[in-house]
Amino acid sequence: AQTVTQSQPEMSVQEAETVTLSCTYDTSENNYYLFWYKQPPSRQMILVIRQEAYKQQNATENRFSVNFQKAAKSFSLKISDSQLGDTAMYFCAFANQAGTALIFGKGTTLSVSS
Amino acid sequence: GAVVSQHPSWVICKSGTSVKIECRSLDFQATTMFWYRQFPKQSLMLMATSNEGSKATYEQGVEKDKFLINHASLTLSTLTVTSAHPEDSSFYICSAWTGENQPQHFGDGTRLSIL
Numbered sequence: 001a002q003t004v005t006q007s008q009p010e011m012s013v014q015e016a017e018t019v020t021l022s023c024t025y026d027t028s029e030n031n032y033y034l035f036w037y038k039q040p041p042s043r044q045m046i047l048v049i050r051q052e053a054y055k056q057q058n059a060t061e062n063r064f065s066v067n068f069q070k071a072a073k074s075f076s077l078k079i080s081d082s083q084l085g086d087t088a089m090y091f092c093a094f095a096n097q098a099g100t101a102l103i104f105g106k107g108t109t110l111s112v113s114s
Numbered sequence: 115g116a117v118v119s120q121h122p123s124w125v126i127c128k129s130g131t132s133v134k135i136e137c138r139s140l141d142f143q144a145t146t147m148f149w150y151r152q153f154p155k156q157s158l159m160l161m162a163t164s165n166e167g168s169k170a171t172y173e174q175g176v177e178k179d180k181f182l183i184n185h186a187s188l189t190l191s192t193l194t195v196t197s198a199h200p201e202d203s204s205f206y207i208c209s210a211w212t213g214e215n216q217p218q219h220f221g222d223g224t225r226l227s228i229l
Contacts, residue, residue, distance in 0.1 A: 042222075098217075099211045
């Protein structure tokens with residue numbers, strides 16, 4: 001069975017700084033999808049970034065980028081130029097193919113302060 | 115973009131009553147919808163997978179007679195919590211898949227409080 005591990009329950013960073021959230025996963029599949037979701041206090045689930053395992057290039061969305069290390073089964077999220085609005089819970093998630101259920105990590109609560 | 119509407123957003127009811135939660139894809143047809151449950155400050159746990167026109171597939175430990183799922187059309191799935199009790203109080207959130215190589219889209223969730 002696939003598992004997703006986020007080892008940082010809480011992290012804090014100051015505005016404009018860079019922070020990296022860690023995620024490791026376990027699977028025997030060769031092709032799969034990895035995601036980072038943001039859940040602010042409103043509890044909406046907001047897709048931050050998505051990576052397909054067969055793509056070697058790391059995904060990037062504006063200030064958000066990932067470091068995908070397939071052999072190490074690692075998928076970290078880097079947030080550059082942190083903003084107060086980045087304060088939220090961040091979940092790493094795995095899907096073994098498009099259209100299948102997501103397996104979530106336990107989440108990392110990120111606090112951005114001024 | 116793809117929008118998923120979930121209703122109601124918050125419901126409070128007495129123990130023993132049944133509560134229905136709707137999940138609608140507003141501008142696309144959803145081949146598959148998923149129902150997740152989230153306790154405070156915890157992760158999302160999959161409850162069931164719902165495919166249009168067929169019976170839902172429940173995860174181990176989820177009582178299918180208590181959490182009734184109906185996916186009658188390509189744009190609507192419903193979750194009914196039957197004979198709800200305080201331990202059923204939680205945040206329930208649905209997601210819908212448009213098909214092909216696309217990510218899931220989440221509803222805004224339903225906060226259920228059973229007194």
